[in-house]
Amino acid sequence: MGFSKTLRGGVSSVFAFLKETLNFMFPACCSVCGKLADADDRFSQYEEFCMAYKGVPSGLHICGKCLSSLAPNEPDRRWFFCLSDPYEGDPVPGLPLYMPLTYEGVARSAIPAVKFGKKPGLANLMGCLLGTCLKSESVHADLIVPVPLSSARMKERGFNQAAEMARPAAAVLDVPYAGDVLVRTRNTDRQTELKGSLSRIANVTGAFGISEDWDVRGLSIIVVDDVATTGFTLHEAAAALYEAGAAKVLCAAFAGNRQIKNAEVY
Numbered sequence: 097m098g099f100s101k102t103l104r105g106g107v108s109s110v111f112a113f114l115k116e117t118l119n120f121m122f123p124a125c126c127s128v129c130g131k132l133a134d135a136d137d138r139f140s141q142y143e144e145f146c147m148a149y150k151g152v153p154s155g156l157h158i159c160g161k162c163l164s165s166l167a168p169n170e171p172d173r174r175w176f177f178c179l180s181d182p183y184e185g186d187p188v189p190g191l192p193l194y195m196p197l198t199y200e201g202v203a204r205s206a207i208p209a210v211k212f213g214k215k216p217g218l219a220n221l222m223g224c225l226l227g228t229c230l231k232s233e234s235v236h237a238d239l240i241v242p243v244p245l246s247s248a249r250m251k252e253r254g255f256n257q258a259a260e261m262a263r264p265a266a267a268v269l270d271v272p273y274a275g276d277v278l279v280r281t282r283n284t285d286r287q288t289e290l291k292g293s294l295s296r297i298a299n300v301t302g303a304f305g306i307s308e309d310w311d312v313r314g315l316s317i318i319v320v321d322d323v324a325t326t327g328f329t330l331h332e333a334a335a336a337l338y339e340a341g342a343a344k345v346l347c348a349a350f351a352g353n354r355q356i357k358n359a360e361v362y
């Protein structure tokens with residue numbers, strides 16, 4: 097008994113020593129800000145975080161500062177309307193948008209790190225956090241779907257960051273995930289590269305349709321995107337779902353512009 101306890105203690109201290117040595121020889125950089133871990137940090141907070149949150153991907157390196165900024169901590173400031181001041185003839189008069197973080201600071205570094213640094217694991221982490229927030233609000237649905245990427249952008253990037261967020265969010269919420277419900281009917285320009293709301297509306301109007309393989313009539317659906325800057329993209333995705341007979345659509349984005357021109361719901 098005493099012997100096996102001593103042996104276990106010995107093995108774990110050998111592992112701790114090896115880990116320290118590897119950390120020293122190959123210091124890891126934070127996946128978000130790119131800085132080397134502090135000697136006393138060593139990304140240990142992230143390891144604790146993995147244990148506390150269901151489905152959080154292990155193996156990421158995120159420093160304590162970035163981690164604390166990514167974990168949403170303002171539960172009373174998360175609900176918005178997506179285009180609550182719709183254009184004439186808008187088929188979606190009011191669309192709730194759930195958005196736990198403002199698109200600034202660390203969130204503003206993390207999203208490009210996912211897209212351009214090609215870090216789908218980081219998007220998985222954001223999806224887990226988003227799902228956990230939605231769960232704390234007792235949100236439920238029949239299906240979770242991501243905003244699809246255009247085929248050109250999919251080819252360039254290799255993955256859809258919205259899908260990488262939606263999948264773990266669905267797992268946390270225990271809601272079925274379907275990545276192929278929404279389809280792009282045409283390629284669009286990047287919303288962030290367009291100036292003015294009229295050109296942004298025109299860029300995405302009617303850009304989405306529903307796959308012939310799906311019948312969404314009567315379903316309640318959560319549409320997930322990584323960022324909501326104007327809300328137009330999510331709005332158009334929701335319009336396509338409503339047109340196909342969905343009963344209720346709710347939008348969720350990990351971060352967004354809180355100056356979004358709409359009145360806030362809460």
Ligand SMILES: [Zn+2]
Pocket residue numbers: 126127128129130131158159160161162163
């Ligand atoms: Zn960092």
